Amino acid sequence: MMYTLPFFPPDSLSLFMLVMICLLFPLVFVYSLPYVRRSFFRYYSVLLLTLVGMLGTVLAKDLLSFYVFLEIMTVGVYFLIIDNKKKESFPAGFKYILMMFTGGVFILLAALMLYNLTGTFELAAMAREAPFYSRTVLMPISTLFVIGCLIQIGAVPFHIWLPDAHPIAPSPVSALLSGLAIKIGAYGIIRLIFTLQTWDSTLIIIGVSSMLFGVALALRQTDIKRLLAYHSISQMGYVLLGIGAGTGLGIGGALFHVLNHAIFKMLLFLCMGAVIYATGERELNRLGGLGRRMPLTLAVFGVAALAISGMPPLNGFASKALLSAAISGNLWLKLAVILTAAGTFASFFKLYRYAFWGELPEKLGGAREVPLLMSMPMLVLAAACLAAGLFSSQLLRGLVAPALGSKLTFDFWNINVLIEAVLILGLGAGIYAFGMKAGFFGLRAEKAGACPVYLSLDRLCCGAASLLEKGCSAFGEMHSRSMNIHLFWVILALTGLLIILNFLMV
Amino acid sequence: MTFHAPILVIVVPLLSAFLTHLTKYTRLKRGAEIVALTSMIVSLFFLLSMSGPVFSGEVLNYDLGGWPPPAGISLTVDGLSFFFSLLAVGVGLLIIVYSLGIYVYARRYYSLLLIALSGILGIVLTRDIFNMYVFFEILAVASYILVTYKHKTRAIKASFKYLIMSESAWVLFLLAVAVLYGLTGSLNMDDIAAQTPIIYQTNPQVIYLVFALMMIAFGIKCGMFPLHTWIPEAHSQAPTPVSGLLSGLILKVGLYAMLRVFFLFFGAPLFLRGAGSIIVYLGLITLIVGACLALAQEELKKLLAFSSINQIGFILIAIGLGTRLGFEGGLFHIFNHALIKTGLFFCAGIIISQTGFWKIGQMKGVWRKMPGLTAAFCVLSLAVIGIPPFNGFFSKMFIVEAVLLEQNYFLLFFVFFGIIMTAAYFFRVIQTFFAQEDFKQKPDFVPQPVGPFEHLSTYVFAAFCLLVGLFPGMVLSLIHPAVKVLLP
Numbered sequence: 001m002m003y004t005l006p007f008f009p010p011d012s013l014s015l016f017m018l019v020m021i022c023l024l025f026p027l028v029f030v031y032s033l034p035y036v037r038r039s040f041f042r043y044y045s046v047l048l049l050t051l052v053g054m055l056g057t058v059l060a061k062d063l064l065s066f067y068v069f070l071e072i073m074t075v076g077v078y079f080l081i082i083d084n085k086k087k088e089s090f091p092a093g094f095k096y097i098l099m100m101f102t103g104g105v106f107i108l109l110a111a112l113m114l115y116n117l118t119g120t121f122e123l124a125a126m127a128r129e130a131p132f133y134s135r136t137v138l139m140p141i142s143t144l145f146v147i148g149c150l151i152q153i154g155a156v157p158f159h160i161w162l163p164d165a166h167p168i169a170p171s172p173v174s175a176l177l178s179g180l181a182i183k184i185g186a187y188g189i190i191r192l193i194f195t196l197q198t199w200d201s202t203l204i205i206i207g208v209s210s211m212l213f214g215v216a217l218a219l220r221q222t223d224i225k226r227l228l229a230y231h232s233i234s235q236m237g238y239v240l241l242g243i244g245a246g247t248g249l250g251i252g253g254a255l256f257h258v259l260n261h262a263i264f265k266m267l268l269f270l271c272m273g274a275v276i277y278a279t280g281e282r283e284l285n286r287l288g289g290l291g292r293r294m295p296l297t298l299a300v301f302g303v304a305a306l307a308i309s310g311m312p313p314l315n316g317f318a319s320k321a322l323l324s325a326a327i328s329g330n331l332w333l334k335l336a337v338i339l340t341a342a343g344t345f346a347s348f349f350k351l352y353r354y355a356f357w358g359e360l361p362e363k364l365g366g367a368r369e370v371p372l373l374m375s376m377p378m379l380v381l382a383a384a385c386l387a388a389g390l391f392s393s394q395l396l397r398g399l400v401a402p403a404l405g406s407k408l409t410f411d412f413w414n415i416n417v418l419i420e421a422v423l424i425l426g427l428g429a430g431i432y433a434f435g436m437k438a439g440f441f442g443l444r445a446e447k448a449g450a451c452p453v454y455l456s457l458d459r460l461c462c463g464a465a466s467l468l469e470k471g472c473s474a475f476g477e478m479h480s481r482s483m484n485i486h487l488f489w490v491i492l493a494l495t496g497l498l499i500i501l502n503f504l505m506v
Numbered sequence: 507m508t509f510h511a512p513i514l515v516i517v518v519p520l521l522s523a524f525l526t527h528l529t530k531y532t533r534l535k536r537g538a539e540i541v542a543l544t545s546m547i548v549s550l551f552f553l554l555s556m557s558g559p560v561f562s563g564e565v566l567n568y569d570l571g572g573w574p575p576p577a578g579i580s581l582t583v584d585g586l587s588f589f590f591s592l593l594a595v596g597v598g599l600l601i602i603v604y605s606l607g608i609y610v611y612a613r614r615y616y617s618l619l620l621i622a623l624s625g626i627l628g629i630v631l632t633r634d635i636f637n638m639y640v641f642f643e644i645l646a647v648a649s650y651i652l653v654t655y656k657h658k659t660r661a662i663k664a665s666f667k668y669l670i671m672s673e674s675a676w677v678l679f680l681l682a683v684a685v686l687y688g689l690t691g692s693l694n695m696d697d698i699a700a701q702t703p704i705i706y707q708t709n710p711q712v713i714y715l716v717f718a719l720m721m722i723a724f725g726i727k728c729g730m731f732p733l734h735t736w737i738p739e740a741h742s743q744a745p746t747p748v749s750g751l752l753s754g755l756i757l758k759v760g761l762y763a764m765l766r767v768f769f770l771f772f773g774a775p776l777f778l779r780g781a782g783s784i785i786v787y788l789g790l791i792t793l794i795v796g797a798c799l800a801l802a803q804e805e806l807k808k809l810l811a812f813s814s815i816n817q818i819g820f821i822l823i824a825i826g827l828g829t830r831l832g833f834e835g836g837l838f839h840i841f842n843h844a845l846i847k848t849g850l851f852f853c854a855g856i857i858i859s860q861t862g863f864w865k866i867g868q869m870k871g872v873w874r875k876m877p878g879l880t881a882a883f884c885v886l887s888l889a890v891i892g893i894p895p896f897n898g899f900f901s902k903m904f905i906v907e908a909v910l911l912e913q914n915y916f917l918l919f920f921v922f923f924g925i926i927m928t929a930a931y932f933f934r935v936i937q938t939f940f941a942q943e944d945f946k947q948k949p950d951f952v953p954q955p956v957g958p959f960e961h962l963s964t965y966v967f968a969a970f971c972l973l974v975g976l977f978p979g980m981v982l983s984l985i986h987p988a989v990k991v992l993l994p
Contacts, residue, residue, distance in 0.1 A: 042877075067894070068894040068895060068899075071893050071894050071899075072894065072895065075888060075893060082937065082940055085940060085941065085942035086942070087942075090937040090940075090941070093933075093937065094930075094933055094934070094937060097929065097933055098926060098929060098930060098933070101891070101893075101925070101926055101929045102926055105922050105925060105926065108903070108906070109906070109910070109918075109922075112903070112906060112907050112910055113910065115907075116907075116910065116911065468801075469801060469802075471798070472798040472799065472801040472802040473802045475798050475799065475802060476798075476799050476802030476803065477802075479799060480735075483667050483670060483671075486667070486671065486735040486736075487670070487671075487674065489732040489733065489735065490671070490674055490722060490726065490732075490733060492732070493722055493725070493732055493733060494678070494718055494719070494722050497718040497721055497722065497784070498714065498715065498718045500784065501714035501717060501718060501781075502711065502714055
């Protein structure tokens with residue numbers, strides 16, 4: 001079992017991810033320059049380490065190096081998450097690192113099992129070997145790997161780390177996490193299930209539940225970055241839905257959505273970073289009226305919010321149209337997609353209403369537009385949103401379809417798109433009006449109707465973890481310190497061993 | 507020269523131990539340190555002079571004083587003993603380097619340290635089972651005194667417990683040796699190994715007795731549950747370099763004895779019939795207990811001590827499986843754990859001497875005062891968790907693969923549980939180090955000056971973790987001859 005680092009030649013899927021990472025990562029770099037005020041050296045070295053991890057995972061030719069670089073990325077991201085060193089940073093980081101290591105363990109296990117089966121870690125060789133094994137052999141292995149990747153993505157029910165970790169990180173890091181880091185998991189799933197041919201439509205269920213669950217919780221948030229974090233869960237649900245659909249359209253849509261989500265979610269996080277930079281405030285309760293002080297931020301926020309809601313001609317609509325076409329046979333799925341988009345629109349309308357509209361609180365009198373180094377990446381991303389939307393068919397033909405080795409084309413500009421957009425706008429406005437009136441997601445929603453403990457996965461997991469810790473402490477207390485008892489244990493062990501040897505080992 | 511190398515490896519540090527006291531009569535300012543360092547380097551030189559034949563698979567036999575085995579003592583250098591003695595000399599050298607900077611350590615300290623190291627080398631190289639017992643006692647006596655070196659009450663209590671537990675182990679071992687001698691009339695391991703299958707045919711109960719006695723003796727030495735009880739106290743109360751010695755080498759000597767004696771004596775009759783699975787399941791309990799108790803600790807050094815118990819659990823599982831991959835993983839993890847845990851104890855020692863705090867919760871914001879040291883701690887703890895690209899990853903992967911090939915999913919689950927728990931208790935420490943607020947110094951506390959030697963040896967350990975992680979082939983070429991001894 002010797003191990004070397006096999007890279008290259010990357011295939012078109014790796015290249016797609018590579019292009020995406022290499023184009024978007026520098027923006028984080030530039031944005032961080034004014035944003036990160038202290039411990040520059042540590043911040044940038046860890047940022048570069050994360051980049052190494054990301055590039056390594058997408059360029060890896062075999063599963064073991066995929067795992068190795070994934071862990072490097074995980075460790076880098078951990079130190080970025082705790083970079084703020086606030087009180088909440090550490091529990092969030094702790095949760096993140098433990099869940100990621102658990103996911104890593106699943107991936108390593110799958111890699112080793114595949115190695116035992118095929119005698120190689122290399123993906124190309126596995127693709128050659130896979131048809132000789134039955135689906136019942138490959139399916140458990142693939143499931144392990146996919147679970148590991150789902151933890152990386154933060155899909156329901158493995159999402160519990162995401163709403164804690166993404167908001168607490170410095171904003172450029174949140175953009176990096178939401179925009180690029182969680183995409184590695186999606187890449188892993190696409191890579192493996194099409195190497196082993198173990199595609200399964202169960203992913204649709206996970207995708208749809210992530211979509212609905214994410215957007216429902218996003219509507220209730222009053223912390224601007226936490227709201228975005230829940231949208232990451234719901235948008236990655238679209239990607240999983242596309243992969244689960246399994247058709248060329250579905251995978252194409254999923255991959256296209258990976259790119260689009262990376263662009264607009266990074267933009268959204270950078271916008272919110274700008275708000276936080278200007279005001280030092282994350283609570284919607286204490287924000288308001290920033291539109292006049294920060295017109296540029298408001299403009300790019302508008303672009304991103306419309307893009308994530310799927311409004312043409314911004315990029316979100318293109319991938320969503322592809323996904324809708326992929327599941328066009330199933331009315332329920334279609335309904336879920338439209339409902340999610342409408343909820344997304346409603347929650348961003350809420351964000352706009354309380355952050356940018358209305359009166360500026362007196363405390364925020366000093367708020368002004370962010371420096372050029374921060375606004376430039378936002379402008380670039382907003383332009384990219386527009387360009388990717390306008391030239392979506394060219395982008396599909398030139399970048400997404402070659403990544404999958406298919407000749408996928410799609411006619412984006414038909415009347416259905418317009419109808420859907422109007423539907424989403426109308427439904428979104430309806431949801432907003434209804435929700436505000438009924439008090440489901442006003443500003444004090446969290447206090448109004450807190451979710452019962454037994455329904456919250458997060459509380460359950462944290463409860464189990466603290467129970468384990470309490471158990472360990474109790475065990476530690478119980479652990480005797482008396483030497484007499486220790487010597488007694490020695491005698492007991494000797495007797496026990498002799499009994500086992502003489503009577504039980506026949 | 508090469509001909510006498512096996513005995514010279516042991517004798518050079520042993521004689522130097524007495525030489526250190528004579529430096530009192532010379533003009534040399536730091537004579538004891540120079541003698542200690544030189545003797546270890548010379549010992550390393552003699553050891554390396556034998557590397558050629560060992561790597562080519564030869565077994566070097568050396569009869570002490572020219573007396574042939576049944577009557578005389580013979581030393582053997584094969585892959586297994588070469589692996590362990592290289593580990594002992596290398597880690598021992600760095601322990602001495604760490605001690606150099608601390609002026610409290612005088613001649614007595616270096617002389618005891620050298621005696622302990624030569625005891626370890628003797629255990630590893632000898633082929634005579636009574637001689638092994640003698641070296642065990644030499645090592646034990648030297649280490650009892652080393653633990654109490656600073657004359658603190660808690661350390662003396664800890665050392666007393668260590669003494670009682672450890673001596674009860676050697677009493678049992680001596681009993682086993684006596685029984686074997688009575689049965690076979692020889693103390694040479696090869697002679698005994700040749701006769702045990704025959705005895706087993708007629709009288710299996712005696713073999714069971716010997717096995718159980720030795721299991722308990724070595725189990726106490728290596729920290730197997732429920733015999734681990736001396737470890738947390740002794741490891742946390744000893745002076746820092748001695749903690750490194752205890753965790754890095756003395757635990758490993760127990761494992762060496764287990765490997766050597768069990769697989770030589772009982773390999774054929776007992777192991778085939780599932781004595782290995784006793785080791786595996788005791789290892790499993792050790793792993794779980796170590797992990798749970800490490801999570802519950804409040805003192806940093808105690809946490810590291812329980813973490814040692816946890817890691818020993820991994821090693822016991824691996825070697826208990828008795829497969830080639832299991833031995834490779836176990837030996838690799840022995841190597842890695844010796845580097846990592848010694849390094850971690852050094853880190854902890856420096857941090858404690860700088861802050862004056864023993865409890866983890868008080869060590870807030872350590873990174874701002876000691877960024878390099880915190881980085882080293884992070885590297886070492888990632889290595890022990892088993893995160894690539896550090897060395898622990900490879901050994902853990904080998905162990906996981908060995909368990910996976912046995913198709914024992916129950917065991918596999920707990921191995922993974924152990925890995926995640928390791929991450930949990932180490933990240934609990936790391937996040938405290940990175941906290942925003944500064945630790946509040948006690949008003950009357952004066953931090954001891956920490957010189958370059960302490961930092962140097964700590965960083966060397968951290969660097970080795972990365973180096974071995976990037977080039978695992980280096981260590982694997984050392985392990986392969988050792989595995990060849992166990993599984994010819």
